[in-house]
Amino acid sequence: MEINTSSLSPNSPSPPPPPSSSPTLYTNLKTIASPSKIKHAIVDLAINIKKVGVDDPRRIAHSFKVALAITLVSMVYYLQPFYNGIGEAGMWAILTVVVVFEYTVGATLSKGLNRGFATLLAGALGVGAEAFGSLFGPTVKPVVIGFLVFFLVAAATFSRFIPHIKKKYDYGVLIFILTFSLVSVSGYRVDTIIKLAHQRLSTIIFGGLTCIVISMFVFPVWAGEDLHKLIVTNLEKLASFLEGFGDEYYRVSKGDKSFLGAYKSVLNSKATEESLANLAWWEIGHGKFRFCHPWKQYLKIGVYTRQCAYHIEALSGYLDEQYQVPSEFQIAVQEPCMKMSSEVGKALKELGNSMKRMVYPSTSYDHIENCKKAVDELNIKLKMSMVVERDDILESIPVIAAISILVDIIKCVEKISEAIEELSKQARFKKPKDITSDETETGKPHFRHRGAAIKPVDGGNDRELITITVNSDDEIPQEMDLDKNKREINRL
Known part of the structure; x- marks a missing residue:
């Protein structure tokens, strides 16, 4: 079949070009996941990891210390005798290690002691709140416990705005709020609240002590x-x-x-x-x-x-x-x-x-x-x-x-x-020994005033004893040649 091109005018629009193939998702993934780019990303990652370790090798030791602490507290689940004594509450020991173990000894002690004392205080108050609410009977008990939770949580939260507490005990106050709320609220539905509080407290102390001991005695960072x-x-x-x-x-x-x-x-x-x-x-x-x-x-x-x-x-x-x-x-x-x-x-x-x-x-x-x-x-x-x-x-x-x-x-x-x-003065730094006279070598004392040694001037034959007064009102006897050192004496 022939097409009659003579009928087409020179000003008629040309036919549109065939549609170009748009990049597909597969093409994009293939470009991103090219072997050269993957190799480059792996090399960059290795360089960054090496740089982090070389800048401070203690970071590598800290990683192994955390792994060691997690492994030790996991024995609560791995060993049957420990599991029989603690049970499901052993998860609190692992959680404690994760949130308490820090890079420096001071940070670990801060979090560990804050968490331990806050848990002990909150657990005791939670048990006390449950016992106090029981005195009013089952009808009024939830109201009393709710009021105690409201009052203590509000007071503890407000204390976090106090600069001194915010600076040193903020984490402890936060744990106090969490533990007191859990113990007091769960005690309303759980009959064995004493056992529950004891298990959680013992596992938290176990995890905290593990962190503190490893942090202080295994490559410590102070x-x-x-x-x-x-x-x-x-x-x-x-x-x-x-x-x-x-x-x-x-x-x-x-x-x-x-x-x-x-x-x-x-x-x-x-x-x-x-x-x-x-x-x-x-x-x-x-x-x-x-x-x-x-x-x-x-x-x-x-x-x-x-x-x-x-x-x-x-x-x-x-x-x-x-x-x-x-x-x-x-x-x-x-x-x-x-x-x-x-x-x-x-x-x-x-x-x-x-x-x-x-x-x-x-x-x-x-x-x-x-x-x-x-x-x-x-x-x-x-x-x-x-x-x-x-x-x-x-x-x-x-x-x-x-x-x-x-x-x-x-x-x-x-x-x-x-x-x-x-x-x-406060830290009791060592004081350097003062320079004393060495009479065995020269037979003349060498004095020191504010770190500057004053040595005798050995002149000619004619010598006369001269007394020079310094700023500290000390008189230092020196033998000087009056004839040759007259100008220096006048200057002094």
Whole structure:
């Protein structure tokens, strides 16, 4: 059959193209589940799992600890003698392990003790409520029990808004509400309420003790130790920034700059510090940490550390200032500025080191005093600088602002030093032995004032005994050569 194409006008519309085949569900699944994508997903999953384990190997140990605890409490069902004594209530032991076992010892103790005492108190009150309601007869009994449930649940729920209870006993109050409601309500229909309460309490205590024992004696993770390390790490991060700030600000060094952003994690450490301090309060004495260790003092140090970090955040903004040619004012204040930054960084490093070794801070005072001397030297140079031109003033404002922030950081570090000194007193840190005179070698005493040793000056033949008075009103006899050291004596 032939088609007459002559009758078709050139302007007539062309026939529509054949419909294209739309992707089917099978095609989509085949694309998603391609071997290359499956392999890529498996590799990514393996990398993420490895990263989680490498970041903190204690997580792997914690996983095995939870599995061990679940296996032990499951013996209640596996072994017939245990099952005959406890029965179906053994499920409460497994449930207790699941909800109580936490990563740190403090968290496990907190939940375990809260759950145990709340269950004991709620069970006793539930039995008492059932016995008290029975005194009014079967008609009035449900009304009395309902009133007691309403009153005690309302009071317990309101107590959760009290900050102190919310912080330490919130989980216990929640378990109290649950257990009291179950025991009191079920006691109305169950005749053996005493047996029921005893089975649940015994299984919960069994599960809680299993969690606590395994958490404390099998690769324990102490919240107090983590808090201690966190504070030390934060101090070291701030110290690294301040020690390198001077060189970076004046473009002296071009080395690794990773320390410039390490301080940012300190800004967001408040929630972690408060959580660890709350959990550490539950822990018993362990290692170098005594019972009733002053964990609140760590929070005070953390507050001052974050204040210092906020000043550093403002100070880091001046690192982006680009100067084509340093002005005379910048060059004049370069040395004291770099000294201030370096010494305050060393002071923080010494404070962190003293906390790490849990010894009384002593050498940090020297660096703080050096900071103050650098500030005095800077004030002298600022008075000597004559800035009269408008362009010089505009160039000097950022430098003066950075100097002002450095002075604020020094004041903040002094507060940190005082807080750590108070911690060392409360926690009974070890005090380093004072440097005593070594008369066997020199025959002359070496004295120490605020960490600085004053040594005798050995001059020429003509010597005379001179008494030098220091700030602490102590008189230190020293033999000096009057002829050669006259200027030094006048300066002192």
